[in-house]
Amino acid sequence: MRLSTLVLSLSTALAAVPAFAAADSYALQCGQLFDARSGKVLGPHTIIVRAGKVAQVASGTADSAGLERIDLSGHTCTPGWTDLHVHLENQSNPQSYSEEFRLDPVDLAFRSVGYANKTLMAGFTSVRDLGGDVSPHLRDAINQGLVDGPRIWAAGRSIATTGGHADPTNGYNDALSHLIGPPGPTDGVINSIDDARQAVRQRYKEGSDVIKITATGGVLSYAKSGDAPQFTVEEVKAIVDTAKDYGYRVAAHAHGEEGMKRAVLGGVTSIEHGTYMSPEVMSLMKQHGTWYVPTVYAGRFVADKAKIDGYFPEVVRPKAIRIGALIQDTAGRAYKNGVKIAFGTDMGVGPHGDNAREFIYMTEAGIPAAVALQSATIRAAEVLGVDDQGVIEVGKRADIVAVPGNPVEDISAVMKVDFVMKDGRVYRQPGSQPAQASAAL
Template identity: 80%
Template sequence: MNRTALALALAACGLPAAPDALAAGPAAPRTLALHCERVFDARSGKVLGEHTVLVRDGRIAEVIPGRAKLADAESIVLADHTCTPGWTDLHVHLDGESSPQSYSEGFRLDPVDFAYRSVGYAEKTLMAGFTSVRDLGGEVTLHLRDAVNQGAVKGPRIFAAGTSIATTGGHADPTNGFNTHLSHLMGPPGPTEGVINSIDDARQAVRQRYKDGSDVIKITATGGVLSYAKSGDAPQFTVDEVKAIVDTARDYGFRVAAHAHGKEGMKRAILGGVTSIEHGTYMDDEVMGLMKQHGTWYVPTISAGRFVAEKAKIDGYFPAVVRPKAERIGALIQDTAGKAYRNGVKIAFGTDMGVGPHGDNAREFVYMVEAGMPAAYALQAATIRAAEVLGVDDQGVIEAGKRADIVAVPGNPVDDINAVLKVDFVMKDGQVYRRPTLDAPAQ
């Protein structure tokens, strides 16, 4: 990996763009006053009446009921809008996007190519209202995260896993699908590449992720849909291997997310102490009971399930070994999510975008409501609950002292969840990235 080339690619993509007219012109005023006709209270799940949100130095300074008049603040009037905390997508892959060419591009393209693409994906995600994401797999994204933090490119706050941890032949084994000659030439991947086969390997792989600069650990506890392998649900770690990963991760302050479709793999991941189960397709009452007992979160990724089930109907979109998995597993996830909600499993928001198109993340809200979750619950899943999964306490609510991450949509999304598809105001860390074309006049 040429890290210098990656950095140059990211910088070259992002430098021409300014976050907003506010940033491109004279310096923004020290205080902004957002006049929200309604505010979503993520703690209670209720929509409150008109409030003024004061923003100063990237933080929420004060939340005042009603329309406050402040001579020393620039007003942004969001008439007939509901302001919510910035949304968090807990499962994305910003380094790529599914297409019929995805399986060959790894042989034809360089990391720099994926870095260039990731810049556009990051901006689309931010403009869709997602001010934070947890990226669960992809070395490029570690550098994208740094570029966003440095202000070189537009994008959400990124909590990056870097390389996922798998077993030999597992869902994230980077050599799956290679021919015998190429596999022998490269040699078997090991902990540095994220492939483990023992407790010692497990510890080394986590330590390597720390060395690489990861923020979170991602394991592939079962087979997967899109990997070039037959099984989409077979367990791929022992409980002791999972425990070794989780215990070592805890030493470095990491939380562990587990990709898992099959029941046995989920059980082992839960017993091993992971923070969240991703996808959870074949979750049953026993698994749900274990999740409630251990406090394990569930991130359904309904969007990805619907996407792959639809594309499986198209000849040639997926390789032959992948197509039956996509058709079988993808169609089940939305139903599983509804059952998990009714059984009291803790649910947080995630889409697996990169499977589906970046920027369409908010459709997951609609799918969650279709699965039987109240709209307010879905919004909480992407705000205060997502912050709990990440282990951060400075975002996910509109309160004084928290990060000024605020999204506004016309109408009331609790009454009509489709409003989330019409985001026209986005603020991250107090910086306005998107605003209605015609603001109501300041008062």
Template identity: 65%
Template structure:
């Protein structure tokens, strides 16, 4: 594994500032993506002081005392954000058995590699939607102990009994009896009062947001992948309590009725949204609800469902049926004018392949510039971090990703990231 501190290329070492001098970096970009307006501007220099952008200037501007990063053949963009990852796990035929064999430490050490892989793919921020290990990983990255993206962590997802995020799904009677029925502390709530308690427990745990599983899911050990699993009153209790703590709510949802209840109750995002229709599109536009499509996960599980033994037999038909539909749902939602932000469900698919989502979006009819906006300014709007992220402007965090060539002409270039800066620190470069 690479060293835990970023290593600058030897060609840059000669222009590092002397000890004690202001830490300045001038990044010369052949083109810069203006995420606010969805267009490219030619020949810009981004001047970085510490972890912030000090200025963005036309041309190849020289800055006294600054180290120079020459990306004149590249397009520079704001660091990308993936709003739906599971950074502490990754798809494998052994996944279902590992929960009984491995300890949390095993998953934590794996997560270190997943986090670095995600960062080097150009994703400087992620929203982790389910898993308590991500809370500790978030803190370790923020403290500079390991390399990875900035993490907004939901902690344990909130489910109903037998719901998609009930941690005891698939257990036999003996094991279930020994462990007892999970409750709000474990993220399982039935009724409005328990829903409020589950949110408060996430606050106690140190979560940054709330995730609920409003419908069944594809990979849970249960038959239904789309039936509603919360009443509207329960979702309202979650949303109202979350607002008390400054949280937004992400709702995993495949089926229409579960989405309808979640939207009316005021969730911020609908994740997956497989069985959306015109009524749901209208409700989302009316309530300002964001859609996070996760096409990558849909395509991944549909493909793996063809392999004997990759998923349990109770899961396999759901993966084949639901996964294959998400890209078409995305296309219809985009045409309908629903607000869309970027998310992959990485962990269900492979970490580091997150940028494939851009390609899938463009295949489904979205313009390349708009696809890039979903992972920059739109994602920042979902997170409420527009003052910090989403555009390359003075005062923003110095998160920059660059690819060779012009991604608005060839969106597949997003798979060729060769420069990544987060908080003013270079983690990858040509």
């Protein structure tokens, strides 16, 4: 059964409780408003929402006759947040590596619905899912209103080289490898320029929205190197050029310096993780306009879990200890050096729904709270190449999040989200518990 059919058929059982209100028009009375363009917190504002769009943004109060009024007077309203690096079909646990052989796509589809719901209730109205077979189908189910979740830009399968971070057969024994055969471009594994073009075209055929490559080794893959380069510049260019034919942008997982150089020179839109980012790489990124998505959360999570015996395979454990602990420092250095930074967590490594903790980790790295909030709003929209979200302005999508207090003064407020609106639909209100798709997964 196709995953899209599966997700749709199971949606009644798994879908979250319907959104709170069925009204078409609202007046949100915000105690303060975060202006994503300026990075400033403004005084009281009223936001009028009609038919899923922002219809008016007025200082103070505004005429709310005929509208459903929502009192957010003790809150700061911000544009809905975007996490540019998630994996909604899974979540790290000590059984993750064996689950690959025990779970079916059916199981992953069930789990993904709950993970998507948790992400939305945490204030993330959009995500970029960078690798997973389920995400394009989950995207479609959310877009059709069958399950609740964030707006998804889905990469589908990541593109790797043989033995690379996203080679799906890493760690398989000889018997199983010979039975399955070597993966190729259809599976996201390339070894030439022609393969690179074919892999992108296959992602187009499968309905992806964005292309993800693994430009270096990775922490959690069952392989020794976490940072060796895994593409030539020519292969990266072939991927990027072919992606442009379909209107795709390219995100590059990369930890090592040489792999980052090749990815930037090849024209990728963003570098994900960037652990060993050198001054030379930073200079190249500024020259080429390349974005940096740090994923500090994932680095801290794996470094912490690597201390627990048996949580990761032994081939993974030293990489998690060595690489994971460095990402937060890299993020701080990149910001100070003027690299463009956008928000991403690599959630799926850590527990879905805890995404906002990345804001706190960013500020600990020396990134101002206002800049961190911009990274998940207006800057994330720039990375995605869209202009209808990321700000609270007339005509834009009514994606709005509210937190108590002032998150620029106290960034920990981001962990207390109690209002979520996506496309003008209310999913969470102050004083109510967020809808949950299921028990903890």
